[in-house]
Amino acid sequence: MDIIESVKMATTTLMANKLRSSLTMLGIIIGNASVIAMIGIGEGAQKYVTEQVNSLGPNLLFVIPGSPDAQRRPVVPPLTLVLADAQAIAQQVPSVEEVAPTLNDSQLVTYRSNNASSSIIGTTPEFLSVRSFDVARGRFITDIDLKRQENVVALGSEIAQRLFGDVEPIGKYIRIKNNTFQVIGVMQPKGSSFGDNQDMNVFVPLTTMANRIVGRSSPYGIRVTFISVSVKDESQMKAAQFQIENLLRLRHKITKDDDFTVRNQQDLQNTLGGITGALKLMLAAVASISLFVGGIGIMNIMLVSVTERTQEIGLRKAIGASRQDILIQFMIEAVILSAAGGAIGTMIGIGGVMIVGTISPLQAGVSPVAIALAVGVSGGIGLFFGIVPARQAAKLDPIVALRTA
Structure with missing residues (x-):
């Protein structure tokens, strides 16, 4: 079967069940929006920290009273x-x-x-x-x-x-x-x-x-x-x-x-940047859980779809459709659901980042690489979680499928 024809059929099938398709995409939408927003806010926080350090002045050292180890052990005064x-x-x-x-x-x-x-x-x-x-x-x-x-x-x-x-x-x-x-x-x-x-x-x-x-x-x-x-x-x-x-x-x-400490401006910036970077990764990792949950949702719905479309699968196999055709058909449907959800979630996430940048001092923004990665991961999740129901559909015997129907 031609790939373009498979995409058209998958799109037609998904559009015939708009509510189900929308609810299936919801997990991916929320996951992508969360990841994009967290990455954007994290990058904004890193830029903000850099600006704050640079605003102190160029090439600065700070000499402050007190030992560098003062937090670990007491130092004899006066400091x-x-x-x-x-x-x-x-x-x-x-x-x-x-x-x-x-x-x-x-x-x-x-x-x-x-x-x-x-x-x-x-x-x-x-x-x-x-x-x-x-x-x-x-x-x-x-x-x-x-x-x-x-x-x-x-x-x-x-x-x-x-x-x-x-x-x-x-x-x-x-x-x-x-x-x-x-x-x-x-x-x-x-x-x-x-x-x-x-x-x-x-x-x-x-x-x-x-x-x-x-x-x-x-x-x-x-x-x-x-x-x-x-x-x-x-x-x-x-x-x-x-x-x-x-x-x-x-x-x-x-x-x-x-009885004194000399702090380097660059060291301060690196330390604070490392902290904000770790927080950004942590927030993105937490938000990514939603993507995983959304992938499971896609798999569940596709499994239900296989059960509901047993007669269709039997008829297609009876008139010559191969196992590979059925496999590709269901995998394309899963990828379309996840990719579309990823695109919608990305737009929502970008909108959230722009709102944060407007109402806060953070210069929040998301790089094109992060956007492409988020959408690509969404499509990959659909492909991964779509394999099980697609294989199940492809394995159906046409006679058994027609009898079950």
Whole structure:
């Protein structure tokens, strides 16, 4: 029998039982839609993580207080980094471009009757280039502000809007922990980074932050929360990390366990990317169970169909149809059911991914390869689960089949 003729006959047979065919395809539709949606959302999550890490700044290293093994065993205090450490890194590590120490705290910021809780970032002028921030209006902190411990602030775009509304904030005064600060600048919108809204930050000179807001100091100088380090070139990241670790060990007179940790931006991205990738595979694997269930549904319906069409099979064999013709006929029907269900499920899945991309920050999308793979797997499932009923139909003896009818 001609393959084209078999496809036409299979299509006609399936269309004659539209409700049954639709219900049979339902499992495959749900399975494909789930797989496509999970893959798309997973890829969107990976892109989101990459963007979040890159938004921190180019070629970054983070020096934070505390041993890398602090979670496994206690480390003798004090766990401290100071401003002098940051200055030493900037001056003595040749592969470093710029260094931005920061001292963080959360405080209530007030302007007249308006107030908002904000992250107060005590830092230096280098913070702008190291962390890829831009000033929209006014100016940022300068070295003179640091030396004089000036009470000046640069506001994130969102907190500026909350406190001042449509009023120009430059030159106005706000209150932070019973201190008055003059607004000298407003930052460009930056967005969120790992759940932290960067546009709600308030930036003050590091020296002012240490002495007038948090009062955090040590015998070795001004303590900092962490140090951001911009490396000249991506190829020098490992060398810079090694040099910084050696320098700080010398400065802190370390003989055993480090009291600091140097984190590589690329390592952070790889770690988070690995986590999101594993989650994507896990979700896709769970969703694939629906495809398996849908395949079983196809096999069950095809077995029922063989029983119902016993007379048809007997007549076709009596007029010359071979076992191979009957086998191909039923396998084509199973493949059409699964492939059609796969195509419909893929469209539904793509639609779901587009909706997620619209209502969430995830740039969800599905590659053509994933779509082709999903539809191909659906067809393969139909072929696999269609073999048993097709073989059963092909084995029917025409005389027995006609007698049974």
